[in-house]
Amino acid sequence: MKSGGKSFGKPPELHDWDLTPREAIAVQRTLREQIRTDLQIVNPRMIAGVDVAYDKPTGQSIATVALLEYPELRLAGSATVRMETPFPYVPGLLSFRELPPILQAFQKIETAVDLIFVDGHGQAHPRQMGIASHLGLWLRLPTIGIGKSRLCGAYEEPGPAKGDCSDLVYQNRLVGRVLRTRTGVRPIFVSVGYGLPLEDCIRWALAVTPRYRLPEPIRFADRLAGEAKKVK
DNA sequence: GCGACAG
């Protein structure tokens, strides 16, 4: 089945966000079973990138959703939210810290989105429930996890050319791929977020990464969040 | 017990 672009109202809540680390882990274990990878992206028109910046002085988080037209990859809009950081940084529990602000930002988006790139892992996570998977499940939209470094799993260094990649394996399971998006630069970690099979995630990641190490949606979101932090 | 550890 294919996924149609849709806008954002207030999706039915899967769980509460005010949790202890222990409870958060329990939630992840139940959510992992709900991840599906049988969707397809047909003629995507709008692709989103999300990222969160942290303002040390105030302890606040700034989340930005950047909207890019596809295949032009031009910025078509964005939404930014600034709020108190709700959860400490705990490896493996990043979504409980960054999704509250990210979801707030999405509520300000009126445009239909077909695919979302997230700055963080999806299934390349100890419980296969990284922030990309959590967001996709919450919004019921296809998401792809893009990590700049490894959280878990073993892998061989991929080849030196753009497009070269290797498997990221964790507990005997293929949880993602280490992809060289540009010759001469460190590879990125691509993993299934929600909706699409890994092969499609690699394909779409390359489709929106024409020149730099990171996908354009992520780069725009990162830049916009950084600028929003300065405005303060 | 020890090392690892997205952003």
Add this chain to the structure above:
DNA sequence: ATCTTGTCGC
């Protein structure tokens, strides 16, 4: 994530 300038190289 953030703290931070210039600098080497394509």
